[in-house]
Amino acid sequence: MIIGEHLYLLVAVVTLILCVEMKAALGSFTTSGAGDDAKVRCIERERHALLQFKEGISYDYGLLSSWGSTKEMKDCCKWRGVQCNNITGHVVTLDLRASLGWYNNYQHLKGEISPSLLELQHLKYLDLSCNDFEGRHIPEFIGSFTRLRYLNLSNANVVGKVPNQIGNLSKLRSLDLDQGIENNGSLYVKNLEWLSHLSLLRYLDLSRVDLSKAIDWMEAINKLPLLTEFHLIECRLSVVISPSLPLINSSASLVVLDLSGNSLTSSIYSWLFNFSTTHLDFSSNQLEGGIPKSFGNLNSLRILYLGYNELTGKISEFLQILSRVAEKSLEILDLTANRVGGSLPDNISTFSSLKALYLEENQLSGPLPGTLGQLRNLISLYLANNQLIGTLPKCIGQLSMLESLDVAVNFLEGPIPLVLPNVTYLDLSSNKFSGSISFLCSTINENLRFFDLSDNHLSGKLPDCWMHMKELVVFDLANNNLFGKIPQSLGFLTQVQTLHLRKNNFIGELPPSLKNCRNLLVIDVGENKLSGHIPEWIGTHLTSLIVLSLRLNKFQGYIPPNICHLNSIQILDLSQNSISGIIPHCFNNFTTMVSRNKLENLIFYDFTGHDGSYYFGRYIDSALVLWKGQEYKYQTTLGLVRSIDLSSNSLVGKFPKEISSLAELVSLNLSRNSLTGHVIQKIGELKMLESLDLSRNQLSGEIPTDITRLNFLGVLDLSNNNLSGKIPSSTQLQSFYTSAYAGNHELCGLPLPNKCPGDETTLDPSVTNRVKTTSIKEMRMGL
The missing domain is CATH 3.80.10.10 (Ribonuclease Inhibitor)
Structure with a gap:
């Protein structure tokens, strides 16, 4: 009875306290006005x-x-x-x-x-x-x-x-x-x-937090019994496995484990295999050796990322171990950039759930298996940068789900038999494929966004069915044997940003329909047999261009002044044509060459699947720049290059003084024209210039002393002009070979052997010897 009374009093007190607190809380609320519900x-x-x-x-x-x-x-x-x-x-x-x-x-x-x-x-x-x-x-x-x-x-x-x-x-x-x-x-x-x-x-992400001193990270994780998803990306992890470390048993709840981007070695395996993980990412570590048999304990494995390690062994051995536990469950296998070799086995088709297979940058060899067509769920297949041989199996065309195919940089040959109506990303570049590309017209592919068949042996005319591929962003057929006219239907590619047709045998004019492709950033049609005038619509319609290369064709006429509307242009190459007239005086409108802006170092595009769930890869654009007779391919640093090349044409008139405004210009080549007048006095304003070639013109007068301000100049050629007077003195100008000044008979001073009038000092014997040695060296190089 006493206990009951005490219990009653306790309940009453608690109720009173709760009521008081609730009243106090309610007193601090604002309520609605009269007539409204509180x-x-x-x-x-x-x-x-x-x-x-x-x-x-x-x-x-x-x-x-x-x-x-x-x-x-x-x-x-x-x-x-x-x-x-x-x-x-x-x-x-x-x-x-x-x-x-x-x-x-x-x-x-x-x-x-x-x-x-x-x-x-x-x-x-x-x-x-x-x-x-x-x-x-x-x-x-x-x-x-x-x-x-x-x-x-x-x-x-x-x-x-x-x-x-x-x-x-x-x-x-x-x-x-x-x-x-x-x-x-x-x-x-x-x-x-x-x-x-x-x-x-349940969810923990400490990615890019520095854990280099947290040697207890594995012990700490072992004490989280409900953890299902765990990310430690780029944490500078070390592996210190204590003999007393309590290992989680196979009933652990961890489903997603991402330890990518660290320096973990294969010693991590003894800790790893006590999880029942379905999603495992160990990419970009220091794993080495073959895949251990213990992987066979991961009986729920669906996603496995092991790319960018030092794994070895044969691909067939990897697949054999995984087949024991994941033959029907494995969806993604990534072994990118390892040293895995051997041939792809025919029984790869038994992985019926496989959606993505990433094996690029390995040492795979032999032909592609004819059973690939049985991977009905395959969305992405990446086999680039290996040593594959033989033809492309026709069965690949039966992969109706396939959205991304990359077999670039191999030794594959023969015709391309593909009919892939759903493919978004197609890269067959740098192989030995031959024949025509008429297969593109055999099916309507409205999903195609990336298309690269460059550096092959393809021939025939360019098909005229591009009106069905309006989503295309990257289009690259460079370095093949294609011929004929560029079809008008390319103008339907209104989303295209990159157009590479370099090193083929195309003839005729650039089709006017290309002016509809207003998103173009890169046009490279160099080294063909194209003719006609440089279209004025390039300057009025394609104003976003970053790279324009019409090099080594048969273009004629003058440079249209409205080309100066290309405010974003970084590489302008009109060299080795039959262009005449003067250089427009509006080049100072090239805003990107005048002042440094916030452009990325790369010109790149990311590609994903139709629903965005699969990342297909990044395409980094490239461009060729000719320096001193050699081609340099810029890719990762393309966004930093500023270059103008108008060499080997029939240009006349004076060196435009407006060019001195291009303070970010890195390379300028006006050689092999008929330019007259003086070298611009403010040439030192081109403070970022690394290469200057004004050779084989009719320039006269003295070399302006302002040229000594070009501190980054590494290539200089002023030869075969009518320049006179003393070569200005600077550490750089005297370090160039005599060939940089040869053919200017009234030019004097070092490094030339002829002294200027009034010079009383005797030429240093070491300089004379260097001049002789240089001349012999240049003769050997054919200069």
Whole structure:
């Protein structure tokens, strides 16, 4: 009876306390006006805390425009990114992840994480990812949000030590601190003991957090029994496996394990094989040797990334081990850039669930198996940069799901028998394929976006069916034996950005329909037999061009002045044609050559599948630049090159002074024309110039002393003009071979052997010997 009375009193007291707290809480709510139903709104102190947080943001791109103190903005539960509990009114969610606005404008917060957020003690979800907190530390008070279940501070530009106080968040289910490529290593951890307190954690991403000193990372992970997805990408991990390390048994919950981009060796295997992982990424590590038989324990394996390691052995051995446990389940196998050899076995077709096979950059040899056509679910097949021989099996055309095929840089030959109606990405370049490409017209492929058959032995005319391929972005048929006229239907490729037709035998004019391809960034039709005038529509319609190469054709007439509308042009090559007239005086309109802008070093395109779920690869564009008779291919640094080549034409008139405005120009070649007048006096304004060739013209007068300001000049040729006077003195100008100044009979001074009038010093014998040696060397080189 006494116990019952005490229990009754206890219940009464608790009820009274709850009522008092609820009344106090309700007293702080604002309610609707008379006649409206009472409605819970945000708590005043929490609203004030959020406004204080906003004050710490220096710029918000309008993301916090709904946050305010006016009557219509007073309810913080209606603010962007804020969510309140429907009953208590407490803020439980703060989701301020940055977003993409109109035209992919990156909209983010910039400033600091204010301690005022401490007032939000009922917070369960906090996402501040992809913002810019300007290199500040993660505040330790984050560890005070003890109700927090989701925390995301990824790509937020925070630095320093990850606070151990995060270990206080015992209810946390998801933690993401990935700092992205730009801030790689900006965060660091000395040990991960605090992580073991997060026993409810299911998702963990510490990618690009420096864990080089956290040798206990494996022990910490072993203490997270509910962890299902785990990412430690580029964390500078080391492997220290203690004999006393408790290994997780095969019933562990881990499904996704991503340890790519570290320096892990094969010693990691003994820890790895105690998981029942279905998605494993060990790419870009230091794994070596053959695939261990222990892989046969991964009986739920669906996705396996082992690319960019030092793995060896035969591909048949890899597949045999995997077939024991994953023959019917394996969807993705990536062994890119290893040293795996041997031939692809016929029984690869037994992997019936396979969707993507990445084996490029290995040592595979032999022919392709004729059973490939049985891989009915295959979406991506990458076999580039191997030593494959034989023909392309007709059965590949039976892969109705195939969207991406790359067999570039092999020794495959014969005709191309493909009929691939769904392919998006097709790269057959750098092989020995022959015959025509008429197969393109045998089926309508409206999905094709990447098409590269360059560097083969293809012949015949270019098909006239491009009106069916309006999604094409990259089109490369360079270095083949194609002939005939370029068809008008190319004008239907309104999305095309790269057009490479170099080194073929095309004739006639550039089709006027190409002016419809307004997205073009690169046109290279050099080394053909094209004729006619340089079309004026290039300057009026294709104003986004970065590379224009019409080199080594039969173009004639003058350079149209409206070519100066190409404000983004970086490489302009009209050399080795029959172009006459003067050089337009508007080249200073080439904005990209005048001042450095924010262009990427690369000109590239990323390709994905129809639904975006599969990444097919990145195409890095390239261009050829001729320096001193040699071709240089620029690819990864293409965005840094600025070049003008008008050599070997019939141009007349003076050297345009406007060219001196092109301060970012790297290479200028006006040789083998009939230019007259003086070398421009302000040539030193071309401060980035590395190569200058003005040879074989009719230039006269002295070499301007301003040329000594060209500190990066590595190639110079002023030979065979009518230049006179003394060669200006500078360390560079005297270091060039005599051939750079030869054929200017009134030119004198070093490095030439003839002294200028008034020079009294005797020529240094070592210079004389060098001149003689140089002359012999040049004779041997055929100069």
